[in-house]
Amino acid sequence: MTILHETAEKIKNMEIRGAGRIARAAALALKDEAKSIDTDSLDEFNAKMKAAYKLLYQTRPTAVSLPNALRIVMRYKASTVAEARSQIIANADAFVTGSENAVKRIGEIGARRIKDDFTIMTHCNSSAAAQIIQTAFKSKKNISVIATETRPRMQGYVTVDVMQKAGIPTTLILDSAVRYFMKKVDAVVVGADAITVNGNLINKVGTSQLALAAHEARVPFIVAAETYKFSPRTLLGELVEIEERDPSEVLSPEMQKKWPNLKIANPAFDITPHSYIDLICTEIGAIPPEMAYWVITEKLGWEIEEADENIM
Known part of the structure; x- marks a missing residue:
């Protein structure tokens, strides 16, 4: 089971609970998925990232921190897979750091x-x-x-x-x-x-x-x-x-x-x-x-x- 699917299952079953923890876990799952997709096709990369987004989005419909985190991580504009992957990783890291600092x-x-x-x-x-x-x-x-x-x-x-x-x-x-x-x-x-x-x-x-x-x-x-x-x-x-x-x-x-x-x-x-x-x-x-x-x-x-x- 990939980290993406494992995270989705844990969020759905409430092994990962609390809106902030869910959001951070989802952001990191998208980051891992972006790193693991092996393709040079930007269209294929985008399609797989959208599928990952939708899988996580559907796990807990009420906690708005989840879709907000997913949207923030998925805000990228790129002409190559390398650019897209780099932006998603940076977005995810920035979100997690910002979330932890926000709690403090x-x-x-x-x-x-x-x-x-x-x-x-x-x-x-x-x-x-x-x-x-x-x-x-x-x-x-x-x-x-x-x-x-x-x-x-x-x-x-x-x-x-x-x-x-x-x-x-x-x-x-x-x-x-x-x-x-x-x-x-x-x-x-x-x-x-x-x-x-x-x-x-x-x-x-x-x-x-x-x-x-x-x-x-x-x-x-x-x-x-x-x-x-x-x-x-x-x-x-x-x-x-x-x-x-x-x-x-x-x-x-x-x-x-x-x-x-x-x-x-x-x-x-x-x-x-x-x-x-x-x-x-x-x-x-x-x-x-x-x-x-x-x-x-x-x-x-x-x-x-x-x-x-x-x-x-």
Whole structure:
């Protein structure tokens, strides 16, 4: 199995998880594919790269970081295979480096919003959200974390592991206990799989209930998101597809046979309205959700249709 197909399978099966990690893995998979294609025909090279793009694109339809990363890597104009290969490799390396630096910068910016003696609630597993918490802790702030299990894939266990290794006091709670514990929380910090043009957040299912409970309790709700998680396609009115995952993640096949008429819904993500978001921490600064349009049109800075022409 090639690195391309192995990466696609791992993304699809959630062995590689988290929007930022998915984006970086996909970029590196395209880089490896560009290096491994043995041809002197630019048309053949382009066709194989487009096939690689489409294979990766179809693995996780909701995490906009994935198609954004793929488009960035595939932005090349070349007259020879050597030129095309060189540009793709450079694009991939620049994206991965920029993504890693963005997470570090988000941690520095977001940590300023975390005060001494804060209890922070988080959901699922986000490298950017975790970076904010870890940066605040490393700056000698006395903080603690409440992490949800994040069923059914239990991504919260990954967050707990990160926090325990960092020495941060952490409590693991049931997803359904969010409202009960919100009265003990000073801030909610979550990651993002996508942010729409109007500032709505698409993130792991259950995020919206944290936002609703935080809004009711007047607890600040902070999103940690690299700018490549903003969705340019929503400028054109396109809706972000909410991924529906396999029912077996919720109920075993044996139990499904026991209740053959039972319907099982397993959405991977939900939508949090921008009105429940206090702040989005990006690598370019802490912004209100209303600035999403500016980020998409000015910071991302490329024409959507033009970008798609090269790869679709």
